Amino acid sequence: MQTGNEEVWRAIFAEGHPKLKRFQQFHMRLPSPPRCKMCFVPFGGLGGTLMRWRGKRPSQRNPRFCNACDAFITAFPGGAEVELSILFVDVRNSVGLAxxxxxxxxxxxxxxxxxxATQCLIDTDGFVVEFIGDAVAAIYPPGFCGPEYARKAIAGAEDLMRTKMPSASDGTELLIGAGVHTGTVFIGTVAGAEGGYHDVQPLGDNVNVAARLSSMAEPNQALISEATLISAGCxxxxxQARKLDLKGRSLPITAYAIGCDTALLAA
Ligand SMILES: [Zn+2]
Known part of the structure; x- marks a missing residue:
């Protein structure tokens, strides 16, 4: 994790950087996914071809970002503390399945x-962060999602619960669990070995809470922390409120469980 350039990263993730926001709005009107995680420039479809012609293409060493955003991350290593929502989703019994x-x-x-899973997160304006084993995670920063960020994170979890998950070759449908939490995290750039790979990742206790909630959820259930509900005004x-003791943490977390037929947000 790198530190520095705090005001740049706070502007991007907490407030929304005016120039980046304009790019994001313009790019979202062009087809098609996959897109750069940061500026949403399309890499696929007609829009992808057009933007390649204008010099924007997937970065060679970091293909989930475009060359311009990758250069930006390299030029401004660092991060800032930002209040945001975090969503984790993981596959149940993946060891037995493997x-x-x-x-x-x-x-x-x-x-x-x-x-x-990534599609559900992107559709609700989540910023997908590194895949960890059998889990996918996204952050919902106000700089990307606006003041409704916690609501969008809940919408992401609800979308996951309602979406049919893929089945394995033996017919087993994947069962998932999800967790959503909201609080201050450090969000910043990570340099890979020999500076060869860069990404943007969240770090801190609140990230661990979201991951733990996801692992404690029953199959096809999402646990939404009370802090997220308060942030979302939900x-x-x-x-039923549940007080959960999370492994390795001294304080319990209050959370609410939703499934495919229970929802917190009005349809
Ligand atoms: Zn980009």
């Missing part, structure tokens, strides 16, 4: 899971 399916079939179904609508 054993049963064998490596190729397992990797195929996991690739399908990443595709489906009422629990008759859902």
């Amino acid at each position: 054993e049963r399916l064998g490596p190729t079939a397992f990797s195929n179904v996991m690739r399908d899971f990443y595709t489906v 009422t629990p609508k008759g859902l």
Whole structure:
């Protein structure tokens, strides 16, 4: 994790950088995904061809960002503390599934899971962060999502719960668990070995809380922390509050469980 350039990163993730926002709005009107994670420039479809012609293409060493954003990350290493929402989603029983399916079939179904889950997160304005084993995570920073960031994170979890997950080659449908939490995290650039790979990642206790909530959720359930509901201005609508002891943390977390037929946001 790198530090420095605090005002730049706070502007991007907390307030919304005016120039980047203009790029994002313009690029979202062009087809098609995949897109640069930061400026949303399209890499696919007609828009992708047009933008390549204008000099914007996937960065060679960091293909989830465009060459311009990759150069920006390299030029401004660092980060800032920002209040945002974090969503984790992971596959249940992936160890048993890997054993049963064998490596190729397992990797195929996991690739399908990443595709489906990532789409739910991007559709709700999430900024997808590194894939960790059998999990996908996204942050919902106000600089990208506006003041509704916590609502959008809840919408991301609800979208995941309602979306049909892929099935493995033996017919097993993947079961997922998700967790959403809101609080201050350090969000900043990470330099890879020999400076060869850069990404933007969140770090801190609140990130761990979201990950733990995801792992504690029952199959096809999302645990939404009370802090997220408060941020979103949401009422629990008759859902039972649960006090959860999270491994390695001294203070319990209050959370509400949603599934495919319970929702916090009005449809
Ligand atoms: Zn970009």
